[in-house]
Every structure is written in structure tokens, then in C-alpha cells.
Amino acid sequence: MRIIQIIDSLDAGGAERMAVGYANALANEIKFSALVATRKEGNLRNQINKNVPYLFLNKKRAIDFSALLKLRNYVRKNKIEIVHAHGTSFFTAFLLKLIYPTIKLIWHDHYGARVKQSKTNNLILVMASLSFSAIFVVNPKMKKWAERNLFTKKVVFIPNFAEVPHLNSRQTVLRGQLGKRLVCVANLKKPKNHIALLCAFNELQLYKLGWSMHFIGKDFHDGYSSALKDYINSNELHDSVFIYDAQNDIQHILSQATIGILASTDEGFPVALLEYGLAKLAVLSTNVGYCSTLISHNFSGLLFHPHDKEELKEQLHILTSNAEIRLQIGLNLHQKVMKTYSKEKIIQLLLQEYKSIKS
Structure with missing residues (x-):
């Protein structure tokens, strides 16, 4: 399999850490596992393993044709089969699907507060869900919300995981009393x-x-x-x-x-x-x-x-x-x-x- 993970930034949030974690872990399991950041780099850039190809799109606006074409060329060159989009990056992946329809598109929702929202709050997502081959969610309540509000038939609960990163520096020293x-x-x-x-x-x-x-x-x-x-x-x-x-x-x-x-x-x-x-x-x-x-x-x-x-x-x-x-x-x-x-x-x-x- 040839798969890329897409995330909008590499700031140290939960969705971002999982995107990096998946790309790193899959590199030892499949033929090609890469990571794409669309808008912004961040602290997690240093936690991408050396054997994981990385692309930064430097996307400047919601619809950035230059960034989109850069992504399409990357996907075509590397014969990507599955695009796994995390969080808000689903929109970039949806646009990619429109101009490169042969890919399978997965959206991974990490946003727990979505269960309190309606379709009206998520109109673009509802529209984009027509193009998803599957939706992954991080808890059962989110699974029910997606099944009720989106068009994608396959919705799967995938738990998160954590591991000690290969880059485990020791730069931060906490103040205060040890043990308290x-x-x-x-x-x-x-x-x-x-x-x-x-x-x-x-x-x-x-x-x-x-x-x-x-x-x-x-x-x-x-x-x-x-x-x-x-x-x-x-x-x-x-x-x-x-x-x-x-x-x-x-x-x-x-x-x-x-x-x-x-x-x-x-x-x-x-x-x-x-x-x-x-x-x-x-x-x-x-x-x-x-x-x-x-x-x-x-x-x-x-x-x-x-x-x-x-x-x-x-x-x-x-x-x-x-x-x-x-x-x-x-x-x-x-x-x-x-x-x-x-x-x-x-x-x-x-x-x-x-x-x-x-x-």
C-alpha cells in the first residue's frame, strides 16, 4: 500500500501527533508512508522519522491552486492509493479528490466537540463527505454523529495510541519540588x-x-x-x-x-x-x-x-x-x-x- 497522512499544521496537538504517529509507524509496515503538512510547520516536524517522506505545501488560503497542484503532482509521482486526512485538512483532500479522483480518501475526525454541533455548523464537511471512502473517529459518540449527519457509509472507531518518540530529548527542566x-x-x-x-x-x-x-x-x-x-x-x-x-x-x-x-x-x-x-x-x-x-x-x-x-x-x-x-x-x-x-x-x-x- 502507498499512503499519505495529511494534516494542516505540525503544532503539538492531539490530531497532529496522531498524524505523525501513523506516518512513522506505517513506514515499517507498507511500501510507502508519507506525511503532508498543508498550512504550517511546528514542533512536531522534528518527530518525523527519517524514513518517512515529508512534504510541506505552504498553503496560503482556503483554495490555493499552487499548493493543490503541488499535492496532486506529489500524489501522482508517488502513486498514492490512499489519502488519510486528519481534522480540518479534509477540505484540501476533498479538493484533491476532485482533480485526482482515483485516490481513496479517508477523513479522520479528532474533534470531540463536534457531537454538540449540527449539520448546519458543518455544511462544507457534509458536502465533502460524499467523496470519503471511510471516516475514522476517536470515540463511539463521534461515530454516531458521523453516521447520523454525514453521507459516508463506512464509519470506524479507531482508538489513539501513544509511544515514546525516537527523539526523546531532555531539555525541559520543571521547576518546583520533586514529588509534588x-x-x-x-x-x-x-x-x-x-x-x-x-x-x-x-x-x-x-x-x-x-x-x-x-x-x-x-x-x-x-x-x-x-x-x-x-x-x-x-x-x-x-x-x-x-x-x-x-x-x-x-x-x-x-x-x-x-x-x-x-x-x-x-x-x-x-x-x-x-x-x-x-x-x-x-x-x-x-x-x-x-x-x-x-x-x-x-x-x-x-x-x-x-x-x-x-x-x-x-x-x-x-x-x-x-x-x-x-x-x-x-x-x-x-x-x-x-x-x-x-x-x-x-x-x-x-x-x-x-x-x-x-x-
């Missing part, structure tokens, strides 16, 4: 709900007990980011809450942490939770999207409703005050991730779906 670090790996944007974590951390006065909070994720330097920084400043949390922007050495960062947290109000299948599991961190997670399936409450983590501030504070207090619970749930999640969400298992599932689509 809370980490949240999520870009600074809606619906990641960082402010809820800040409020809970502050109101529990965890800083007085030596705990520190560490936000790892792209800082867009916008209103969302400013609100977080204003809260940190107004509550004098400079010595206990730290913002690091996007980083490449996630597993090294997590090796320095104690508790991994995710507070999103909407999620698909967060890669961060898998990464926390790989690192054997105790996890406190929102219960939205696939989170409550991945995390078994009181066994492989603690769950809370993202809009319930008191529940968040209660679960955070439990984790920060009980080292035995932290150790046990961290080990339980690690075992589940290794057994159920390994790269090898998910890639074999992916290959089966590719073969059925190609035939």
Missing part, C-alpha cells in the same frame, strides 16, 4: 479549561504544601492565555504555577511530574492521557469524550465533571494527599495503556481497515 508537581499537557485554548485547574489549585492552597502546577502546550498569546496569566499575577502564584509553551520532550517532562491532569470541557480521545499512562503518572481527568472509558474511576485514575468546581477540588485533594492511591492508579493506567492502546495493536487495526477500503 502537577502537569497539564494541553494547548492554551478552549475547550482545555485551564482556568478551572488554576482556581482549584489556588483555592486548595496547594502551593502552601509545596505543590506546583505546570502547563505544557502551545501559547497562542491571545485572550485565553492572557486570562490565565492575569489570574496567576493577581493571586501571586508566580512561584508555583509555570507556563512552558509547546515542548518536544514530553516524556522527559512527565518523568519529572507526579500527577497528570486534564480538565477539558470537550474531548475526543486525548493523547495526553495515554502519555500520562506511559509515564505511570496518577491521573485526574475530565469525564467527557472517551476519557471516562479510558480512565476507570478509583482504579486507573480519578474523574470529575469539568463544570463542577467542587468535584474537581475534591478529587484533586484526594490525589495530592494520598501517595498510595497515586502509586496504585498510576500503575493500573500504565498496564491498561500498554495492553489495550499499544502502537502495535492499533496499527494492525488500521491496516485491516486500509485493506478493506483499498479492495
Whole structure:
């Protein structure tokens, strides 16, 4: 098989990490596995394996004929059979299908909040779905939404996976006390709900007990980011809450942490939770999207409703005050991730779906 993964940017988001992960993993399984970034490069550029061909289109507008022709020529030259488009890159792939109809087109939806939207919110997607050979989704609720709202007949749930990257640098050093670090790996944007974590951390006065909070994720330097920084400043949390922007050495960062947290109000299948599991961190997670399936409450983590501030504070207090619970749930999640969400298992599932689509 000859397949390309398409993604709009290489910033360190969940969809972007999965696109890179698939391209890397498939390089050892099929004849040709490449990655195409349409609009923007980013931190993940350095995590593309050397044996994975890479193309950057430098697309400037929604319909960029120069970029589209560049992509068509690349697909034709390399005899691509399947185009696997992640997230918003479906539009570029749809245009490609119009001018190069022999390809099979797969759209991979990673956006958990879509289940709250209607067809009206997704008119271009609805139209483009006529050209999809299949849709992959990252949780069962998204599967039901796609089956109900889009024209594509084949909709498949493909779980995410996580692995320690080949490039595992050790550049980021977390501040704060060893054994008392809370980490949240999520870009600074809606619906990641960082402010809820800040409020809970502050109101529990965890800083007085030596705990520190560490936000790892792209800082867009916008209103969302400013609100977080204003809260940190107004509550004098400079010595206990730290913002690091996007980083490449996630597993090294997590090796320095104690508790991994995710507070999103909407999620698909967060890669961060898998990464926390790989690192054997105790996890406190929102219960939205696939989170409550991945995390078994009181066994492989603690769950809370993202809009319930008191529940968040209660679960955070439990984790920060009980080292035995932290150790046990961290080990339980690690075992589940290794057994159920390994790269090898998910890639074999992916290959089966590719073969059925190609035939």
C-alpha cells in the first residue's frame, strides 16, 4: 500500500501527533508512508522519522491552486492509493479528490466537540463527505454523529495510541519540588479549561504544601492565555504555577511530574492521557469524550465533571494527599495503556481497515 497522512499544521496537538504517529509507524509496515503538512510547520516536524517522506505545501488560503497542484503532482509521482486526512485538512483532500479522483480518501475526525454541533455548523464537511471512502473517529459518540449527519457509509472507531518518540530529548527542566508537581499537557485554548485547574489549585492552597502546577502546550498569546496569566499575577502564584509553551520532550517532562491532569470541557480521545499512562503518572481527568472509558474511576485514575468546581477540588485533594492511591492508579493506567492502546495493536487495526477500503 502507498499512503499519505495529511494534516494542516505540525503544532503539538492531539490530531497532529496522531498524524505523525501513523506516518512513522506505517513506514515499517507498507511500501510507502508519507506525511503532508498543508498550512504550517511546528514542533512536531522534528518527530518525523527519517524514513518517512515529508512534504510541506505552504498553503496560503482556503483554495490555493499552487499548493493543490503541488499535492496532486506529489500524489501522482508517488502513486498514492490512499489519502488519510486528519481534522480540518479534509477540505484540501476533498479538493484533491476532485482533480485526482482515483485516490481513496479517508477523513479522520479528532474533534470531540463536534457531537454538540449540527449539520448546519458543518455544511462544507457534509458536502465533502460524499467523496470519503471511510471516516475514522476517536470515540463511539463521534461515530454516531458521523453516521447520523454525514453521507459516508463506512464509519470506524479507531482508538489513539501513544509511544515514546525516537527523539526523546531532555531539555525541559520543571521547576518546583520533586514529588509534588502537577502537569497539564494541553494547548492554551478552549475547550482545555485551564482556568478551572488554576482556581482549584489556588483555592486548595496547594502551593502552601509545596505543590506546583505546570502547563505544557502551545501559547497562542491571545485572550485565553492572557486570562490565565492575569489570574496567576493577581493571586501571586508566580512561584508555583509555570507556563512552558509547546515542548518536544514530553516524556522527559512527565518523568519529572507526579500527577497528570486534564480538565477539558470537550474531548475526543486525548493523547495526553495515554502519555500520562506511559509515564505511570496518577491521573485526574475530565469525564467527557472517551476519557471516562479510558480512565476507570478509583482504579486507573480519578474523574470529575469539568463544570463542577467542587468535584474537581475534591478529587484533586484526594490525589495530592494520598501517595498510595497515586502509586496504585498510576500503575493500573500504565498496564491498561500498554495492553489495550499499544502502537502495535492499533496499527494492525488500521491496516485491516486500509485493506478493506483499498479492495
